[in-house]
Structure formats: C-alpha cells, structure tokens
Amino acid sequence: MSTSQAVEAAGDGSGSEFRRGLASSLPVLLGTVPYALVLGAQATQKGLGTLELSMMTGLNFAGGSEFAAIQLWTSPPHVLLIVAITFLVNSRHLLMGAALAPFLRDLPQRKALPALFFLCDESWALGLADARQRAAASTAPAFSLPYYMGASLAVYATWVGFTTLGALLGPVLGNVEAYGFDMAFPAVFLVLMRGMWTGMAAARPWLVSLVVAALVHLFVPGAWYVAAGAASGLPAAWLMAGDA
Structure with a gap:
C-alpha cells in the first residue's frame, strides 16, 4: 500500500x-x-x-x-x-x-x-x-x-x-x-x-476461547493453544450470536 x-x-x-x-x-x-x-x-x-x-x-x-x-x-x-x-x-x-x-x-x-x-x-x-x-x-x-x-x-x-x-x-x-x-x-x-464490554452474555465466546486455549496450553506442546483459542472462539461467537 x-x-x-x-x-x-x-x-x-x-x-x-x-x-x-x-x-x-x-x-x-x-x-x-x-x-x-x-x-x-x-x-x-x-x-x-x-x-x-x-x-x-x-x-x-x-x-x-x-x-x-x-x-x-x-x-x-x-x-x-x-x-x-x-x-x-x-x-x-x-x-x-x-x-x-x-x-x-x-x-x-x-x-x-x-x-x-x-x-x-x-x-x-x-x-x-x-x-x-x-x-x-x-x-x-x-x-x-x-x-x-x-x-x-x-x-x-x-x-x-x-x-x-x-x-x-x-x-x-x-x-x-x-x-x-x-x-x-x-x-x-x-x-x-x-x-x-457489553455484559456477560456477549462475553461468552471470549470465555470459550480462553478455556480452550488454556487447556490446550497445559496439555499440548507448542503454540497450538493460539489456533485452538481462535478456532473455538469463532464458532462459539456464531452459535451464541442470537442469545447475546
């Protein structure tokens, strides 16, 4: 650019x-x-x-x-x-x-x-x-x-x-x-x-991403926790969008 x-x-x-x-x-x-x-x-x-x-x-x-x-x-x-x-x-x-x-x-x-x-x-x-x-x-x-x-x-x-x-x-x-x-x-x-921040309902995908990334970081060597957090947070946001 x-x-x-x-x-x-x-x-x-x-x-x-x-x-x-x-x-x-x-x-x-x-x-x-x-x-x-x-x-x-x-x-x-x-x-x-x-x-x-x-x-x-x-x-x-x-x-x-x-x-x-x-x-x-x-x-x-x-x-x-x-x-x-x-x-x-x-x-x-x-x-x-x-x-x-x-x-x-x-x-x-x-x-x-x-x-x-x-x-x-x-x-x-x-x-x-x-x-x-x-x-x-x-x-x-x-x-x-x-x-x-x-x-x-x-x-x-x-x-x-x-x-x-x-x-x-x-x-x-x-x-x-x-x-x-x-x-x-x-x-x-x-x-x-x-x-x-708009409340806990909208923050649930963040929580899903955090928990998944933390678990992968604890049990899987390397930087896979980054991908796991992103891969879980995106579908969680999509699935929970109607409830936020």
Missing part, C-alpha cells in the same frame, strides 16, 4: 477529524511500543533479518499472528503450519469486518478496501466505538474515515517502526521478557476488551 493510496483512502474529510484519530490512538500506542520491541527482539533471536521482519509486519500487519509465527519459526520453517496458524489467528478479522460493514455501506470500494488494509484490533476497536458514538448522536456519516485513518496510520507506523527497532536492538536488549515487556501485549488487549 502506497502513501498516495492511504491519503486517497482518508478522503476529503477535515484535518481535525484526522488529528482526532491520531489523538485517540495515543493511549494505545503507549502499549503497542513495548510489545513491538518484544516481537522485533524475538524475531532476531529466531534468525530473521531486519528487512524480513519489516516486510512481515508491514505486509501482514496483525500482531497476534506474527507472535504465533515467530513462536513456531524454525530453520527451515514449517511453512504450511505457520500459514495455517496465521489464517486461524487472523480469521477474527472476518467478524471484525462484519461488525464494521453496516457503517461502510456508503463508502466507495476505492476508499473502503485500502482503508481496511490497516484494520487491526486497535484500529477496529477505535473506529467501531467512534462510529457507534456518532450514530447514537445522529452524526452523519456515522463512520468518520479521516478519524479511522488517523488512528490506523498511527498504529501502523508505530508497529512497523518499533518492531524494526526491536530487531536492531535485539542483541543489545537480550531477553526482553526479563523486563516484563511481554505483558504489554495482553495488557493492550484487556484494555480494548474492557472498552467493548
């Missing part, structure tokens, strides 16, 4: 909306920086080069699947396994896109598709929460593309930039988990989940 395409996706909305998106992303960025450094450092310990890591984070742009891929990385890598795990972990984007779909109906595809390239947990949570607030206030359009792009581009630049920095500093940092940086990743997700 080129810079011109990103600017095109932002549309002709006001600069103030774009800046509002940037400002809204700042608390998330504070949590993104530590675990971006962790991923970069872990990647170098697994033998990936800085350019290879930058290409992975820039083209894939999905931190959860990238952590899973790094955990599974060997020399030579088990490509099919990594692809399968990446698909399962990233399959949550199907549900994320479906949740945004009602707010994107009036957006031309030439703007919507480039914008959705930057869809990640953080930008999705910020964009969806803002769209719901604007819809409740009868503000049209409910989905502010400049706001979304401001938040998304900030997260994207921070993620790619600091994973690359982590790769460069990896030999200096040593075992980054010793500093507690690895806690930043689940901490950000807990904050995002708290902002999306």
Whole structure:
C-alpha cells in the first residue's frame, strides 16, 4: 500500500477529524511500543533479518499472528503450519469486518478496501466505538474515515517502526521478557476488551476461547493453544450470536 493510496483512502474529510484519530490512538500506542520491541527482539533471536521482519509486519500487519509465527519459526520453517496458524489467528478479522460493514455501506470500494488494509484490533476497536458514538448522536456519516485513518496510520507506523527497532536492538536488549515487556501485549488487549464490554452474555465466546486455549496450553506442546483459542472462539461467537 502506497502513501498516495492511504491519503486517497482518508478522503476529503477535515484535518481535525484526522488529528482526532491520531489523538485517540495515543493511549494505545503507549502499549503497542513495548510489545513491538518484544516481537522485533524475538524475531532476531529466531534468525530473521531486519528487512524480513519489516516486510512481515508491514505486509501482514496483525500482531497476534506474527507472535504465533515467530513462536513456531524454525530453520527451515514449517511453512504450511505457520500459514495455517496465521489464517486461524487472523480469521477474527472476518467478524471484525462484519461488525464494521453496516457503517461502510456508503463508502466507495476505492476508499473502503485500502482503508481496511490497516484494520487491526486497535484500529477496529477505535473506529467501531467512534462510529457507534456518532450514530447514537445522529452524526452523519456515522463512520468518520479521516478519524479511522488517523488512528490506523498511527498504529501502523508505530508497529512497523518499533518492531524494526526491536530487531536492531535485539542483541543489545537480550531477553526482553526479563523486563516484563511481554505483558504489554495482553495488557493492550484487556484494555480494548474492557472498552467493548457489553455484559456477560456477549462475553461468552471470549470465555470459550480462553478455556480452550488454556487447556490446550497445559496439555499440548507448542503454540497450538493460539489456533485452538481462535478456532473455538469463532464458532462459539456464531452459535451464541442470537442469545447475546
């Protein structure tokens, strides 16, 4: 995705909306920086080069699947396994896109598709929460593309930039988990989940995913708990959707 395409996706909305998106992303960025450094450092310990890591984070742009891929990385890598795990972990984007779909109906595809390239947990949570607030206030359009792009581009630049920095500093940092940086990743997700909390009924798929992932982690070696959590959470969300 080129810079011109990103600017095109932002549309002709006001600069103030774009800046509002940037400002809204700042608390998330504070949590993104530590675990971006962790991923970069872990990647170098697994033998990936800085350019290879930058290409992975820039083209894939999905931190959860990238952590899973790094955990599974060997020399030579088990490509099919990594692809399968990446698909399962990233399959949550199907549900994320479906949740945004009602707010994107009036957006031309030439703007919507480039914008959705930057869809990640953080930008999705910020964009969806803002769209719901604007819809409740009868503000049209409910989905502010400049706001979304401001938040998304900030997260994207921070993620790619600091994973690359982590790769460069990896030999200096040593075992980054010793500093507690690895806690930043689940901490950000807990904050995002708290902002999306609507009650226990809607949270049941999260609980199913958590229990299955925990059990697989206890009894199955390797990173299969990531795939198990994703594979169980998605059908649970679908089956329980009518009861939420």
